[in-house]
Amino acid sequence: MARRWEHTPEELKNIAIQAGYDIMQERGFQAFSARAVAAKMGYTVGTLYHLFGDLDTFILHVNARTLDEWYEQEAAGIPKRPEQRARYFAQSYLKYARENYNRWNALFEHRLPAGEKIPDWYMPRMMRMFELIGDAMLPHAGGDAKKAERLAKVLWASVHGICTLSLAGKLDQVGAGTPERMIDDLIALAVGGKK
Amino acid sequence: MARRWEHTPEELKNIAIQAGYDIMQERGFQAFSARAVAAKMGYTVGTLYHLFGDLDTFILHVNARTLDEWYEQEAAGIPKRPEQRARYFAQSYLKYARENYNRWNALFEHRLPAGEKIPDWYMPRMMRMFELIGDAMLPHAGGDAKKAERLAKVLWASVHGICTLSLAGKLDQVGAGTPERMIDDLIALAVGGKK
Numbered sequence: 114m115a116r117r118w119e120h121t122p123e124e125l126k127n128i129a130i131q132a133g134y135d136i137m138q139e140r141g142f143q144a145f146s147a148r149a150v151a152a153k154m155g156y157t158v159g160t161l162y163h164l165f166g167d168l169d170t171f172i173l174h175v176n177a178r179t180l181d182e183w184y185e186q187e188a189a190g191i192p193k194r195p196e197q198r199a200r201y202f203a204q205s206y207l208k209y210a211r212e213n214y215n216r217w218n219a220l221f222e223h224r225l226p227a228g229e230k231i232p233d234w235y236m237p238r239m240m241r242m243f244e245l246i247g248d249a250m251l252p253h254a255g256g257d258a259k260k261a262e263r264l265a266k267v268l269w270a271s272v273h274g275i276c277t278l279s280l281a282g283k284l285d286q287v288g289a290g291t292p293e294r295m296i297d298d299l300i301a302l303a304v305g306g307k308k
Numbered sequence: 309m310a311r312r313w314e315h316t317p318e319e320l321k322n323i324a325i326q327a328g329y330d331i332m333q334e335r336g337f338q339a340f341s342a343r344a345v346a347a348k349m350g351y352t353v354g355t356l357y358h359l360f361g362d363l364d365t366f367i368l369h370v371n372a373r374t375l376d377e378w379y380e381q382e383a384a385g386i387p388k389r390p391e392q393r394a395r396y397f398a399q400s401y402l403k404y405a406r407e408n409y410n411r412w413n414a415l416f417e418h419r420l421p422a423g424e425k426i427p428d429w430y431m432p433r434m435m436r437m438f439e440l441i442g443d444a445m446l447p448h449a450g451g452d453a454k455k456a457e458r459l460a461k462v463l464w465a466s467v468h469g470i471c472t473l474s475l476a477g478k479l480d481q482v483g484a485g486t487p488e489r490m491i492d493d494l495i496a497l498a499v500g501g502k503k
Contacts, residue, residue: 221478231481239482266484267470267493274469275462283416286426287434289461298462302497 126164126174128154133175134216141215142222147171172223173235179216180238183209187245198249199304203272203296210276243269253304264303271299321359321369323349328370329411336410337417342366367418368430374411375433378404382440393444394499398467398491405471438464448499459498466494 120128132153137145147168151158165171186209192201210217225231246265247258254261278284279292289295315323327348332340342363346353360366381404387396405412420426441460442453449456473479474487484490 221473221476224477243482263485263493266479266482267490267497270470270473270479270484270490271466271494272469273473274467274471275465276469277472278416278465278468281416282419284461284465287438287461289465290458295462295465298458299466302462 122164125156125160129156129161129164129171130174130178133171134178137175137179137219138213138215142219145172145219169223169225169229170232172219173225173232176216176220176223177235177238179213179220180242183213183217184238184242184245187242191245195249195252196304199246199253199268200297200300202246202249203268203300204293206269206272207276207279207292207296210280214280250303268299268303272296275299317359320351320355324351324356324359324366325369325373328366329373332370332374332414333408333410337414340367340414364418364420364424365427367414368420368427371411371415371418372430372433374408374415375437378408378412379433379437379440382437386440390444390447391499394441394448394463395492395495397441397444398463398495399488401464401467402471402474402487402491405475409475445498463494463498467491470494 129150133145133150136149136153140149147158147161150171151161154160161171162168165174187202187205190201190205192198243262243265246269247262250261250264250268251258254264275284275292275295278289284290284292284295324345328340328345331344331348335344342353342356345366346356349355356366357363360369382397382400385396385400387393438457438460441464442457445456445459445463446453449459470479470487470490473484479485479487479490
């Protein structure tokens with residue numbers, strides 16, 4: 114078992130976030146607990162609360178790590194040809210959601226207590242993802258950055274719907290075809306091209 | 309308390325489905341229970357199982373009543389002008405989800421045990437909704453019924469995504485604007501017109 118005095122608070126936080134990240138992936142949001150994370154770290158639950166204040170703040174840190182990892186992965190695969198980018202982001206959203214379901218789902222399942230605002234340090238982790246997609250939509254929005262950003266969010270929410278329904282088995286039930294094809298159809302609507 | 313011998317089995321089923329419909333609206337899917345429904349009916353849980361076989365089948369009947377009511381509502385409000393219909397269906401999806409959240413959510417939360425198929429009597433209740441939307445998309449799919457149906461399902465899943473993210477408060481967090489405007493933007497992509 115690791116000893117608290119062997120690490121600086123920053124190191125400890127990092128160890129805790131990594132343990133939370135692993136537990137979230139293994140168990141999913143509903144079964145996520147401070148106790149499980151503490152056990153994995155070899156520390157007490159008290160240490161976890163001492164480091165982060167409360168469970169919601171800790172979950173935000175775990176989710177931020179997911180967002181960071183996801184962003185790196187998205188950014189690394191951007192196609193050279195701009196006209197392929199909208200499709201790339203849409204299809205890779207589905208791929209990421211499938212391959213990292215529990216951590217991806219936690220981003221949407223977690224809600225802060227009523228009245229609490231998302232902290233300032235968390236916001237850029239979400240927003241830079243939209244900037245990537247907004248850039249991809251720029252050529253399809255007549256170069257209007259505001260319009261491109263708006264379009265990016267509409268496409269995100271739409272692809273999100275296709276993903277959640279697909280992962281819940283609801284697309285098969287209504288014979289909607291594969292989510293990949295639905296996403297291709299959606300992107301064709303947004304960027305022109307085949308319908 | 310009602311007496312079982314006062315009703316035919318068909319009448320009893322109907323009473324049970326109505327009680328289930330009310331309990332679902334009041335409590336939502338996660339807190340839905342056979343016990344609560346039986347108590348509302350003034351019968352035992354045994355009667356409920358005797359009538360429907362198992363809880364999943366009973367929930368399908370409750371969800372079918374939701375679908376029927378929803379369909380009637382959608383069908384009654386179809387705009388006379390065909391070019392307004394795609395927008396109408398998309399916006400009224402959001403309206404229905406908001407106003408009947410618990411019953412609407414139950415349609416998507418309920419999953420049959422692995423390996424069990426949706427019964428034949430249930431399928432048309434879902435599919436006729438897509439037929440309505442498919443008809444609305446026909447003018448935007450060059451009169452190709454297959455293409456219109458496919459487009460209808462893509463739009464459904466997309467609007468569904470906007471609805472679920474909106475109802476979970478996730479659109480506000482990223483400054484995505486109102487779900488109504490996002491739906492309008494989406495429909496504009498699908499049927500042409502302003503982007």
